[in-house]
Amino acid sequence: MKDAFGSPQSLLVLGGTSEIGMATARRLIARRTRTVWLAGRPSPGLDDAAADLRRLGADVRTVAFDALDCAAHQEVLGKVFAEGDIDMVLLAFGVLGDQANDEADPPAAVRVAQTNYTGAVSAGLVCAGALQNQGHGSLVVLSSVAGERARRVNFIYGSSKAGLDAFAQGLGDALYGTGVHVMVVRPGFVVTKMTAGLPQAPLATTPEAVAVAVEQGLRRRSEVVWVPGTLRVVMSALRHVPRPLFRRLPL
Template identity: 60%
Template sequence: MRDATGGVQSVLVLGGTSDIAAATVEQLVADRCRRVVLAGRPSERLDAVADRFRSPSVSVEVAPFDAAATETHEKVLGEVFDAGDVDLVILAFGVLGDQETFERDPAAAVEAVTVNYTGAVSAGLVVADRLRAQGHGTLAVLSSVAGVRTRRDNFVYGSTKAGLDGFATGLGDALVGSGARVVVVRPGWVASRMTEGMEPGPFATTPEAVARDIVAGLRRGRSTVWSPSLLQPLFGALRYVPGPLWRRLGDR
């Protein structure tokens, strides 16, 4: 359960090596979070992230989790919840991929879609069921502004985020009245391992800045977090940009 001041005491990260999720956990640990579960495919990097938060006052667990192996989600996530209530779940896994590769190799596109969307639907529904049973807790879903209106240069990735965003929004509606809720996080271009070597996009941000926006949104009870916040009115306007102009922007 959250503490007397509403602080998160336990957090589960699905996609334990995510830079944004790690930055968020760092802030939560500094604010009295005492149980951290990092779920992801076993790797040295996952272990390194776990070591980053482990201390005498913070319990850190590593759970094997494969977003694409949907048949394992109920068992793996069930074990985490059976070990104790979870105040916050951060759904942070996903792959960016390369649009040109996807267009040459549809099988590669399907693999990305399976992780980014199918895996998220599976894990999200399992988590929602557990949070509903607890009667409390928040699922924070890392979406993207790439899904608000897909662009020519990354429409496979963007389409997965569009689907994820719609799923998460609907799931939040389904949880109303249960004590559990969903927060949809829509970052812009983030300087992270995923975008390493790429030219920064407009209004580029950092994992730490997104984390601050997430934590602030949680405290304020927001259902949607834009990061940076100015992207909300910007993309509200971009929805109405004529198709020919939008295609030109998408080719840049």
């Protein structure tokens, strides 16, 4: 259960090597989170992530999880919830893909869509059902401003995030009043290994800044969080730019 200050005492990170996931886990451990599950593909990186969090004093466990293996999600995640209540699930997995390559390689584009959307729908529904059964908890879904309006440079990734965002909002409505809180987080360009080498966009942010926003959003029981907050206004304006003009913008 969450403590008297509203901080989760147990956390499940789907995408256990995610830099945003790790930054969020570190911040929550500093605020009283004591049990952390890192779900991801078995790898030295996952083991290192677990060791890093253990050094902060948390009880950290890893679980083999593949976003693309939807048939196994119920069993794999069910075992985590069978070990005890989970106060917060952070859905943090996703791939950026390579737009130029993926346009010419449809199977590669499908893999981006399946990871970011289909896999997230499957895992999100499994976790939502488990949270509802225990009667409490938060499901935090990492979306992206890229899903707000498709851009030429990354419309495959953006469309997958648009689908995820709509799914998470609808799921939040479906779970309203059940004791389960769903929060959608929409970061802009986040400086991580995944975006290394890409031109840095205006209003770029960091995993640590996203982690701060997640914690604040949990305390406020927000339904949507923008990182940085200025993007709420920026994207509201961009959504209404006429398409012929939008095509000419250096985005």
